[in-house]
Amino acid sequence: MSLDRNKFLSQPHVVYKKSEIKSASGLNLRSSEWMILTQVNGKNSIEEIAEVASMRVQEVTQILHNLFQHGLIEIYRQEKKEENILDASFFINIEKVLTKIIGPVAPFVIEDVLSETNQSKSKFPSERVAELIELICDEIQDEQKKIHFQSEMLNFIKQELI
Amino acid sequence: MVNQWFTEIKNVPGVQGVFIASGRGTIIHNEGIKIKENELQEVAMRLLRMSAIFNEKDENVSEIELFWKNLFIICKLSNNLLLVTICDSPKILPLLRITLNVSLSHLLQDKKIMKMARNHAIDKNMILRKGKFGDDELSLLSNI
Numbered sequence: 465m466s467l468d469r470n471k472f473l474s475q476p477h478v479v480y481k482k483s484e485i486k487s488a489s490g491l492n493l494r495s496s497e498w499m500i501l502t503q504v505n506g507k508n509s510i511e512e513i514a515e516v517a518s519m520r521v522q523e524v525t526q527i528l529h530n531l532f533q534h535g536l537i538e539i540y541r542q543e544k545k546e547e548n549i550l551d552a553s554f555f556i557n558i559e560k561v562l563t564k565i566i567g568p569v570a571p572f573v574i575e576d577v578l579s580e581t582n583q584s585k586s587k588f589p590s591e592r593v594a595e596l597i598e599l600i601c602d603e604i605q606d607e608q609k610k611i612h613f614q615s616e617m618l619n620f621i622k623q624e625l626i
Numbered sequence: 627m628v629n630q631w632f633t634e635i636k637n638v639p640g641v642q643g644v645f646i647a648s649g650r651g652t653i654i655h656n657e658g659i660k661i662k663e664n665e666l667q668e669v670a671m672r673l674l675r676m677s678a679i680f681n682e683k684d685e686n687v688s689e690i691e692l693f694w695k696n697l698f699i700i701c702k703l704s705n706n707l708l709l710v711t712i713c714d715s716p717k718i719l720p721l722l723r724i725t726l727n728v729s730l731s732h733l734l735q736d737k738k739i740m741k742m743a744r745n746h747a748i749d750k751n752m753i754l755r756k757g758k759f760g761d762d763e764l765s766l767l768s769n770i
Contacts, residue, residue, distance in 0.1 A: 502696050505715075515719075516698075517693075518691070591718075594718060594721035594723075594724055595720040597720070597724060598720045598723060598724065601724075611727060611728060611731045614724045614728050615728045615731075618724055618725060621721065
């Protein structure tokens, strides 16, 4: 696919990079624009920047559009990047650990969280595993049990995913 | 033993370093942060003041995330102790939060650290009498 570098693209998966020609020094940018500009690095997509900045994708897109108009950023990649999918054994393991902690409702809690995030066990991206664990943790009321679950899952992430 | 948990946090990609501060903003331990101590104290005081603002309204804050000088600051608060992480790119914030939760639970069991934290205990509301509010603090105050 040919890349039209003069056209701003707003799809959430698009990745921008800083311009090699123009720098932001001397420009009067707002703090939110500086913040977004620091996250533009040829790696983070629009939606990833929004997540990091705790902003809505539309807000980030608007700011990126302004930066693009100033010539400070340019398109780096417009194709969707392929995601690594979690192995099925991960869900067997997480279910086992969670059942020990909250009992037989564990599989239902996992299904609920997956459905909230519009994901399925067979296609869950591995880079979102910590987010999944955090969402499951929200369903555990007891603080000690929550930490125990996080600790077990952290060991698993370190061994298997990092 | 405590060092193991600091290393765990530092090993999370994007983390520059981690420090612990007392309830008065005194830096108890610094692991890998090359920022001057007085600046770190400023950050700690800012975090404590934010927490105190919520405390005034009887709301408890256990975590604060800040953007400061192009760096991301993630702070966990507990028992007169601040566990503060400085990151240049918090791309894996959820993983960092999990690591901080687990590390903090272990650090809170460390007698040496807890003794230092207890020695610096302070009424949270006293923090609000120190210094002046910044614009962002005032905007936060107006929202609660």
